[in-house]
Amino acid sequence: MTGRVLVTTHPFGEIDRDPIELLEKQGIPFTLNPVKRRLREQELAEMIGPYEALIAGTEPITEAVLGRSENLRLIARVGIGLDSVALVTARSRGIAVTYTPSAPSPAVAELAVAQMLALLRRTVTVDTEIRHGEWHRRIGRRLGRMTVGVIGAGRIGRLVIEHVKGWSARILANDLVRDPEFSRLSGFTWTDVETIYRDADIITLHVPLTSRTRGMIGARELAMMKPDAILINTARGEIVDEAALVAALRSRPGFSAALDVFEEEPYSGELITLSNCILSAHMGSATRDCRLLMELEAAQEVVRHFRGEPFAIPVPEEEYAIQAESHTRP
Amino acid sequence: MTGRVLVTTHPFGEIDRDPIELLEKQGIPFTLNPVKRRLREQELAEMIGPYEALIAGTEPITEAVLGRSENLRLIARVGIGLDSVALVTARSRGIAVTYTPSAPSPAVAELAVAQMLALLRRTVTVDTEIRHGEWHRRIGRRLGRMTVGVIGAGRIGRLVIEHVKGWSARILANDLVRDPEFSRLSGFTWTDVETIYRDADIITLHVPLTSRTRGMIGARELAMMKPDAILINTARGEIVDEAALVAALRSRPGFSAALDVFEEEPYSGELITLSNCILSAHMGSATRDCRLLMELEAAQEVVRHFRGEPFAIPVPEEEYAIQAESHTRP
Numbered sequence: 001m002t003g004r005v006l007v008t009t010h011p012f013g014e015i016d017r018d019p020i021e022l023l024e025k026q027g028i029p030f031t032l033n034p035v036k037r038r039l040r041e042q043e044l045a046e047m048i049g050p051y052e053a054l055i056a057g058t059e060p061i062t063e064a065v066l067g068r069s070e071n072l073r074l075i076a077r078v079g080i081g082l083d084s085v086a087l088v089t090a091r092s093r094g095i096a097v098t099y100t101p102s103a104p105s106p107a108v109a110e111l112a113v114a115q116m117l118a119l120l121r122r123t124v125t126v127d128t129e130i131r132h133g134e135w136h137r138r139i140g141r142r143l144g145r146m147t148v149g150v151i152g153a154g155r156i157g158r159l160v161i162e163h164v165k166g167w168s169a170r171i172l173a174n175d176l177v178r179d180p181e182f183s184r185l186s187g188f189t190w191t192d193v194e195t196i197y198r199d200a201d202i203i204t205l206h207v208p209l210t211s212r213t214r215g216m217i218g219a220r221e222l223a224m225m226k227p228d229a230i231l232i233n234t235a236r237g238e239i240v241d242e243a244a245l246v247a248a249l250r251s252r253p254g255f256s257a258a259l260d261v262f263e264e265e266p267y268s269g270e271l272i273t274l275s276n277c278i279l280s281a282h283m284g285s286a287t288r289d290c291r292l293l294m295e296l297e298a299a300q301e302v303v304r305h306f307r308g309e310p311f312a313i314p315v316p317e318e319e320y321a322i323q324a325e326s327h328t329r330p
Numbered sequence: 331m332t333g334r335v336l337v338t339t340h341p342f343g344e345i346d347r348d349p350i351e352l353l354e355k356q357g358i359p360f361t362l363n364p365v366k367r368r369l370r371e372q373e374l375a376e377m378i379g380p381y382e383a384l385i386a387g388t389e390p391i392t393e394a395v396l397g398r399s400e401n402l403r404l405i406a407r408v409g410i411g412l413d414s415v416a417l418v419t420a421r422s423r424g425i426a427v428t429y430t431p432s433a434p435s436p437a438v439a440e441l442a443v444a445q446m447l448a449l450l451r452r453t454v455t456v457d458t459e460i461r462h463g464e465w466h467r468r469i470g471r472r473l474g475r476m477t478v479g480v481i482g483a484g485r486i487g488r489l490v491i492e493h494v495k496g497w498s499a500r501i502l503a504n505d506l507v508r509d510p511e512f513s514r515l516s517g518f519t520w521t522d523v524e525t526i527y528r529d530a531d532i533i534t535l536h537v538p539l540t541s542r543t544r545g546m547i548g549a550r551e552l553a554m555m556k557p558d559a560i561l562i563n564t565a566r567g568e569i570v571d572e573a574a575l576v577a578a579l580r581s582r583p584g585f586s587a588a589l590d591v592f593e594e595e596p597y598s599g600e601l602i603t604l605s606n607c608i609l610s611a612h613m614g615s616a617t618r619d620c621r622l623l624m625e626l627e628a629a630q631e632v633v634r635h636f637r638g639e640p641f642a643i644p645v646p647e648e649e650y651a652i653q654a655e656s657h658t659r660p
Contacts, residue, residue, distance in 0.1 A: 124457055286469045
């Protein structure tokens with residue numbers, strides 16, 4: 001066993017030592033993220049050289065980084081998004097990539113619904129007001145009376161739809177790929193995204209970050225939304241034009257947003273000055289059960305690599321195709 | 331038409347003018363709450379003299395107040411709780427009392443679930459942290475993996491159960507009155523309250539305030555709860571011993587609570603200094619749809635009074651019996 005593993009995702013093995021014990025039991029040496037936050041591209045490039053496998057968070061595993069990864073054979077992503085990994089380059093260098101697409105979904109879906117309910121009732125604002133000696137009985141809105149627009153009806157979006165159906169809300173959904181089986185079964189309305197922007201009281205994003213979704217919510221789309229619309233982003237920061245969002249939140253006090261993801265993380269930008277948004281720290285998948293499952297699944301892929309066994313969930317061909325397509329676009 | 335109406339509940343007719351227009355159209359003169367917050371006992375006693383009907387919030391309509399209400403013939407409560415009304419005295423003075431027990435339920439149930447989700451993920455704390463330049467990816471818990479204890483399985487408690495079932499949480503329930511039909515149908519476990527205190531990850535209170543529920547959650551009950559239990563109170567402040575709750579929150583950082591109701595409202599006590607609680611401003615019923623329905627239903631009862639028609643929802647006999655019982659107790 002000559003392999004060495006770099007664990008860049010953070011935290012890892014903190015809620016439950018199982019993933020760490022799995023590596024230890026197999027005698028696989030590993031190094032935990034020394035800075036305890038998302039590594040920057042340059043930091044990762046400087047560290048990656050000696051390692052054979054990466055248990056990866058969302059840090060940028062770019063062409064430049066991979067150019068320094070002489071020994072790397074496996075990137076085991078803890079999570080679902082692959083926008084941070086230069087997949088085509090990885091393949092050309094003979095580096096396998098695995099991910100854990102199902103494990104985080106329930107936690108992300110719950111956070112999306114939690115933030116919808118919080119914004120409908122302005123609970124965060126009211127908590128702050130009471131702590132500052134103010135007592136306003138704000139009249140909110142009820143999820144059961146809302147039209148909820150779900151953009152991206154994959155693993156997470158479908159769970160959001162299931163939760164929201166329990167409140168008898170009206171649901172509009174859209175996806176790049178329309179799955180006729182799903183739409184027939186689930187009792188909601190498939191529609192185009194522009195209808196969602198215009199008609200939904202709540203718009204929640206569950207698409208991956210690709211060249212097609214980058215900046216998909218910009219000034220034009222924000223202007224189409226209702227004055228009191230609620231936007232939820234638990235997907236990727238780059239899907240929303242943050243400057244345009246700040247402008248919309250500033251100019252329309254009835255409009256509100258909950259953001260778990262940002263163009264730059266850790267986030268410390270202008271949104272922190274606005275009271276009609278709720279901010280969280282890219283913790284959509286961060287529940288004990290989902291996080292543990294993600295970490296375990298990634299660690300198991302690393303074990304498989306060192307044992308020479310086939311991977312459980314290698315990244316599918318279509319993900320490579322999406323990235324290849326975006327590279328050939330102008 | 332000689333009647334005059336005092337509207338003490340606040341706000342009234344703000345989200346929608348329908349309730350006000352209903353009174354105006356009938357030519358019923360009314361006065362809106364001049365202080366725009368819950369009236370104190372003495373304030374109400376000084377105002378109430380000339381009025382024939384009250385559209386009432388949760389202000390104390392005590393024996394002393396009723397002693398000054400020479401002209402009062404109707405108390406139309408906007409809401410479900412009757413702890414604020416001296417029912418037996420009202421009856422002895424020939425004052426009818428109506429209420430709107432169903433209208434607020436969906437909004438209260440939604441707030442309870444909203445606050446469960448918020449505490450499970452610590453979203454309020456994280457929002458504050460980011461606004462202070464801190465970025466911690468907190469690992470939360472997922473509602474679907476929790477045991478939820480619902481104390482009080484009336485209109486609101488049953489809706490909470492329905493919502494939480496959608497997340498496949500394990501549900502324990504208790505009520506003063508056990509409805510065998512309901513427990514057979516609904517797929518959760520009826521149990522005693524002590525089992526709920528000990529076993530539940532989340533405990534949510536949906537009982538009325540009576541002599542039997544006043545102070546039911548005290549130091550002893552709090553000590554039985556798990557170190558990381560979550561307590562939700564959207565019912566009445568007096569059901570929880572607030573001093574004991576403050577002590578529990580101080581000594582057990584993993585324990586948390588969401589409070590919409592307080593012994594004294596507006597609230598400005600010690601809880602505002604604690605980060606493991608979320609505070610809201612007695613706004614369980616405060617969604618546009620529920621609030622409008624409550625206001626309309628109360629205004630319609632006032633119209634019925636002046637027309638000499640029977641009331642739609644007079645307070646039932648059992649509510650008088652509960653209060654009579656508490657008065658004869660030592």
